[in-house]
Amino acid sequence: MQVRCSNTTVLCMDTDPTRVAWLQLLLSIAGYAVKTASSGDSAMRVFREDDIDLVITVPDGNWVRGGCEMKRLKPTVPIVLLNRRKGKLPPGAEYADVIFSRGVTPTAFLATLAELTTRPQPKAEAFVAADVAP
Numbered sequence: 001m002q003v004r005c006s007n008t009t010v011l012c013m014d015t016d017p018t019r020v021a022w023l024q025l026l027l028s029i030a031g032y033a034v035k036t037a038s039s040g041d042s043a044m045r046v047f048r049e050d051d052i053d054l055v056i057t058v059p060d061g062n063w064v065r066g067g068c069e070m071k072r073l074k075p076t077v078p079i080v081l082l083n084r085r086k087g088k089l090p091p092g093a094e095y096a097d098v099i100f101s102r103g104v105t106p107t108a109f110l111a112t113l114a115e116l117t118t119r120p121q122p123k124a125e126a127f128v129a130a131d132v133a134p
Helices: 017-029 042-049 063-073 108-117 123-129
Strands: 009-013 032-036 054-057 078-081 098-100
Touching: 009 017, 009 042, 017 032, 017 108, 032 042, 042 054, 042 063, 054 063, 054 108, 063 078, 078 108, 098 108
Parallel strands: 009 032, 009 054, 054 078, 078 098
Antiparallel strands: none
16 A cells, blocks of 8 residues: 555545544555544535545535535535445535445555545636636
């Protein structure tokens, strides 16, 4: 497992504390700084207030609203969904940069995160300008 520098901060949001603990352990071992949230409200608070480089979440009923708001606030921050629904896209999938289904290996998971956090990001101004009606 390739260790990354800790200057990349990941926000993990899930209502399942066991899954959050597993993600926090895996990401910490890989060298990521990890912030956690157990609800959509706390995730949005962390997302707004902290310098977050990547979001990982398991979509629930509030995900569509939260995903839309996250992309509106910080359009260049990649969002990763962990999909529990085998064979079906979760609601709000359009706000995700990557969707993982069950069975992804830790190696493949971490390789994808590394790619997401090192790829060149478009300038946020381009997204903001596109949202402004003439």
